[in-house]
Amino acid sequence: MSIGSNVLNITMLGSRGVGxxxxxxxxxxxxxxxVKDISLTLTPNQETSSILQQRLAELKRQTEVFSPKRGxxxxxxxxxxxxxxxxxxxxPEIQLRFKDFPGGFIKDNPNEVKKFLSAADVILLxxxxxxxxxxxxxxxxxxxxxxxxxxxxxxVVQNLDATTKTKLLIMVPVKCESxxxxxxxxxxxxxxxxxxYTSLFNLLKADRLLDKFAVxxxxxxxxxxxxxxxxxxxxxxxxRFFFRKVSPSAIYAPRDVDQILRYTLGFCIKKYLDDMxxxxxxxxxxxNMSQAFEQAVRKMAxxxxxxxxxxxxxxxxxxxxxx
Numbered sequence: 001m002s003i004g005s006n007v008l009n010i011t012m013l014g015s016r017g018v019g020x021x022x023x024x025x026x027x028x029x030x031x032x033x034x035v036k037d038i039s040l041t042l043t044p045n046q047e048t049s050s051i052l053q054q055r056l057a058e059l060k061r062q063t064e065v066f067s068p069k070r071g072x073x074x075x076x077x078x079x080x081x082x083x084x085x086x087x088x089x090x091x092p093e094i095q096l097r098f099k100d101f102p103g104g105f106i107k108d109n110p111n112e113v114k115k116f117l118s119a120a121d122v123i124l125l126x127x128x129x130x131x132x133x134x135x136x137x138x139x140x141x142x143x144x145x146x147x148x149x150x151x152x153x154x155x156v157v158q159n160l161d162a163t164t165k166t167k168l169l170i171m172v173p174v175k176c177e178s179x180x181x182x183x184x185x186x187x188x189x190x191x192x193x194x195x196x197y198t199s200l201f202n203l204l205k206a207d208r209l210l211d212k213f214a215v216x217x218x219x220x221x222x223x224x225x226x227x228x229x230x231x232x233x234x235x236x237x238x239x240r241f242f243f244r245k246v247s248p249s250a251i252y253a254p255r256d257v258d259q260i261l262r263y264t265l266g267f268c269i270k271k272y273l274d275d276m277x278x279x280x281x282x283x284x285x286x287x288n289m290s291q292a293f294e295q296a297v298r299k300m301a302x303x304x305x306x307x308x309x310x311x312x313x314x315x316x317x318x319x320x321x322x323x
Contacts, residue, residue: 006289007095008268011116013152014126015143016102017068019174019222023126024081024098025055026222026254027261034258038296043092045082052081059223060252065244068175078105085265086293093293096264098124103145110152117156118163121271122170122264125149129176129219130228130241132196133189139231139239140196150200157203160212166319168214168267169204170260171197173310175243176219178228186310190217205315214316216263219309224253259311266301266320269294 012020029052031042044052079100084092099116106113117123131143140146153169160167171193173179179189194201204213226243234240272289289297301320307313313320 006093007097008122008264009116009120010096010098010122010124010264011113011120012098012100012124012126013106013149014103014174015128015145016104018126018128018143019068020100020124020126021051021055021079021081022059022068022222023172023174023220023257023260025052025059026220026257028052028083029056030254030257031261034261035296035300038300039088040293040296040300041086041088042096043084043086045084048081048083051079062223062226062245062252065229065242067240067242078102085297087290087296090290090293093289094268103148106145106148106152114152114155117152118159120167121164121268122168123153123156124170124172124260127171127173127193128241129173129179129189130231131239132173133179133192134228134241135231137192137196143239144196146197146200150197150203153200153203157206157209157213160209166212166214166271166316168216168263168316168319170263171215171217172260173217173219174222175228175241176310177221177224177226180219180221180310183309186219186308189219190310190312193217201314210315211318212316214267214319215314216320217310217312217314218256218259218263219311220257220259221255222257224255225250256309256311262301262303263320265297269297269301270320 014020028042028044035041081098081100083096083098085094085096086092099120101113101116128143131137131139156167173189173193176189180186201215204215223243225246227246229242229244232240232242
């Protein structure tokens with residue numbers, strides 16, 4: 001199945017075990033609910049489908065008390081997750097390629113990661129919320145490596161005009177169920193994130209980047225029915241985070257995972273409409289979409305949340321699609 005050159009590149013950053021695959025699995029699992037009134041379909045390739053199905057099965061059989069694994073296969077190798085997006089019963093019109101770079105790979109292969117970041121339309125930064133919020137944030141630097149992320153983006157913004165021209169950074173606090181159950185808790189999560197990534201925000205709010213680099217914060221409850229309980233130090237002082245279901249019978253019930261795709265597609269549709277000639281230069285042919293598909297994606301993206309429950313468009317609102 002060919003969809004030409006209509007490819008959207010999303011680079012995923014975050015430590016191994018932070019929950020990037022869980023995030024994608026939950027997003028895919030919830031997609032049909034997201035578009036129940038829109039004739040869109042999201043189809044993973046065979047390898048992606050196999051990985052996500054395995055992860056979904058694990059998520060749905062979590063014990064009452066558990067500690068998330070450190071990754072699918074225990075390696076630091078990058079992974080690619082590929083989805084085709086289109087109208088039901090029609091040839092797909094866009095391919096979404098999620099490239100996952102674990103923290104260990106970033107440290108050992110910074111130049112390769114910089115290359116993919118420069119080519120990415122969207123950067124998805126998965127942030128371990130308990131590491132940032134608990135124990136006065138003593139594990140935040142080790143697990144979320146905010147300075148390393150900032151240093152990577154310093155190189156990206158230097159080449160922005162020569163690559164994608166504009167970008168969207170989605171900052172995703174994951175495993176955040178314990179911190180978004182009230183308005184006050186959600187505001188605290190958002191403020192702690194801003195305080196914990198001060199250098200990154202200062203970099204991206206430079207005058208020349210304000211209308212080129214959109215930044216949104218989207219707290220995602222990838223399981224929904226769990227709460228953080230405790231941290232234990234194991235294996236020479238390594239932290240292990242434990243969670244408990246809200247009740248023994250609680251089921252897998254993710255919340256807000258749709259926001260990732262809504263913001264991603266909203267940004268890319270707006271970019272396409274604003275400057276089709278740019279896509280022609282980058283992709284060597286016109287980025288074509290049918291009118292029905294464009295309207296369906298705009299409708300889906302138009303439901304993106306803005307300023308509630310810890311969600312916020314920090315900058316670049318004009319780069320995001322609106323109804």
